[in-house]
């Protein structure tokens with residue numbers, strides 16, 4: 327198994343020669359190398375079943391028992407957000423956000439985090455009383471209140487409607503600008519990757535096949551640069567013209 331090393335400064339994530347497999351017939355990750363700088367936002371795309379979640383779970387240390395080897399170095403403080411909020415249904419929203427937090431100011435920090443994600447006033451609500459988008463906001467608050475140096479997000483907006491998704495993009499960008507964690511965001515949505523990320527990487531055959539910097543002065547979907555990068559990434563993904 328890979329080793330986890332804490333205390334990185336300039337480089338948030340360093341992965342070398344990472345292998346993971348679930349069967350004897352073939353590997354899912356096949357010698358993957360990846361660096362993510364402190365404060366950098368990286369979007370991870372790739373065909374279904376290509377190992378995106380496997381990589382994220384390896385970085386999160388959530389893959390004990392899975393066969394493989396390689397080196398992984400991540401910061402000490404890592405938070406993970408999934409497609410579903412994973413809020414504890416028997417705890418109120420504020421209690422979910424501060425669950426496990428130490429310190430007499432935990433409640434105040436939790437309230438502040440809820441205010442940051444637009445949920446001020448919902449502290450005593452139960453998870454079932456929140457919409458899907460609000461639950462994901464609460465999940466983001468729960469992550470960010472821990473001030474992670476690395477935020478791992480596995481399709482966090484995948485279950486949301488298009489309008490809520492766009493609102494969440496604006497929110498996540500704002501939160502990342504304020505807190506500056508390094509981010510690895512798994513997404514199927516090429517537009518989401520271009521809107522949010524500093525870099526987009528494409529996983530194929532268990533390695534990083536494409537690694538592009540998003541260097542656009544204007545990230546609006548109607549800009550020429552956006553369209554060009556979108557076309558490039560869809561080509562790399564092998565998406566047919568008629569399905570775009």
Ligand SMILES: Nc1ncnc2c1ncn2[C@@H]1O[C@H](COP(=O)(O)OP(=O)(O)OP(=O)(O)O)[C@@H](O)[C@H]1O
Pocket residue numbers: 348354372373374375376377378379380381
């Ligand atoms: N716990 C597991 N046991 C057996 N096989 C697994 C397990 N987890 C993942 N796999 C297999 O590993 C491969 C990669 O899965 P993974 O979930 O990492 O892909 P992904 O790129 O995130 O896919 P998607 O985009 O569909 O979410 C798939 O073929 C999957 O069936």
